[in-house]
Amino acid sequence: LDLPEKSNIAVADNAGGYASLAVLESGHVPVFCDVSEENFQINVTDLQSLVGLKAVVVTHLYGQAAKIQEICEWSLKNSIYVIEDVAQALGAQVGDKKVGTFGDIACFSFYPTKNLGGIGDGGAVASDNSSIIDRIRVLKQYGWSERYKISTTKGRNSRLDAINAAVLTEKLVKLDAENYRRRLIYEKYLESDFNHSLFRNRNIKEDNVVHLAIGTTNKKSDLIKHFQSHGVQIGEHYPHTDSSQSGLNYLSILRPTPIASMLCKSNVSIPIYPNLTDSQIEVVRKAIYTWNELGE
Numbered sequence: 001l002d003l004p005e006k007s008n009i010a011v012a013d014n015a016g017g018y019a020s021l022a023v024l025e026s027g028h029v030p031v032f033c034d035v036s037e038e039n040f041q042i043n044v045t046d047l048q049s050l051v052g053l054k055a056v057v058v059t060h061l062y063g064q065a066a067k068i069q070e071i072c073e074w075s076l077k078n079s080i081y082v083i084e085d086v087a088q089a090l091g092a093q094v095g096d097k098k099v100g101t102f103g104d105i106a107c108f109s110f111y112p113t114k115n116l117g118g119i120g121d122g123g124a125v126a127s128d129n130s131s132i133i134d135r136i137r138v139l140k141q142y143g144w145s146e147r148y149k150i151s152t153t154k155g156r157n158s159r160l161d162a163i164n165a166a167v168l169t170e171k172l173v174k175l176d177a178e179n180y181r182r183r184l185i186y187e188k189y190l191e192s193d194f195n196h197s198l199f200r201n202r203n204i205k206e207d208n209v210v211h212l213a214i215g216t217t218n219k220k221s222d223l224i225k226h227f228q229s230h231g232v233q234i235g236e237h238y239p240h241t242d243s244s245q246s247g248l249n250y251l252s253i254l255r256p257t258p259i260a261s262m263l264c265k266s267n268v269s270i271p272i273y274p275n276l277t278d279s280q281i282e283v284v285r286k287a288i289y290t291w292n293e294l295g296e
């Protein structure tokens with residue numbers, strides 16, 4: 001983006017560190033932003049209170065769309081670039097537009113566990129700004145402006161493996177069906193959560209994607225043990241805020257992010273992926289049901 005060195009770039013403080021790492025790697029400064037309790041996404045009011053920003057990374061966390069239209073309108077007025085992180089949200093929409101088409105640039109991950117998962121690492125970048133795309137094309141292949149002519153610094157080899165690309169092309173056709181299956185599984189989990197002990201995010205919009213099934217609890221270790229006793233492994237996305245991590249906060253602008261901190265302490269990730277068999281789903285449902293029965 002040709003930003004001046006050490007530009008301030010806002011990131012959501014609960015988004016797993018990926019955005020902060022990228023900001024630091026590019027020689028800039030992450031500014032940690034709090035998130036909303038209602039949807040776990042970057043808090044627009046907190047974001048708008050920041051001054052001196054050059055860009056914001058909007059992570060559509062867990063497959064749910066952040067308030068991207070509002071953020072883009074505000075950013076445009078304030079000459080702030082918007083980078084959408086769509087790693088977890090491929091297929092999600094706001095109105096009739098897919099997430100990843102609102103900001104200046106969108107980043108995608110094809111890591112095997114993602115909605116469109118490949119057979120190894122891989123990713124993509126999209127933009128409707130041709131000068132940004134031209135620059136990315138140069139950077140992804142050694143900084144070549146033409147074959148063997150290295151015309152810019154910081155070029156690298158970032159090509160998508162051809163076999164992986166072929167697999168991803170085949171799998172793309174199934175993306176909507178697989179996202180639909182994730183949604184059906186989540187709805188089954190919600191049915192079992194009859195006391196609302198686990199899922200506070202019960203009304204994920206129809207056009208969003210349930211990439212992860214995130215529950216919250218004040219008794220995380222009890223919950224993990226309970227699910228383990230049913231043979232269900234619980235994940236945490238993510239246990240630490242970016243601002244609390246020594247590998248990320250050394251250059252950064254630290255600010256209070258109470259909601260992100262609270263969510264990192266309380267979140268649990270219940271297994272969800274399209275290939276779960278019906279009997280596996282029933283095992284998870286039983287664990288959810290009995291957790292509710294415990295009155296937790």
Ligand SMILES: Cc1ncc(COP(=O)(O)O)c(C=O)c1O
Pocket residue numbers: 015016018019059061085087088108109110111121122123
């Ligand atoms: C929200 C988010 N952003 C970025 C990434 C990084 O993607 P990759 O592993 O393909 O670099 C991930 C991967 O886990 C992610 O979940």
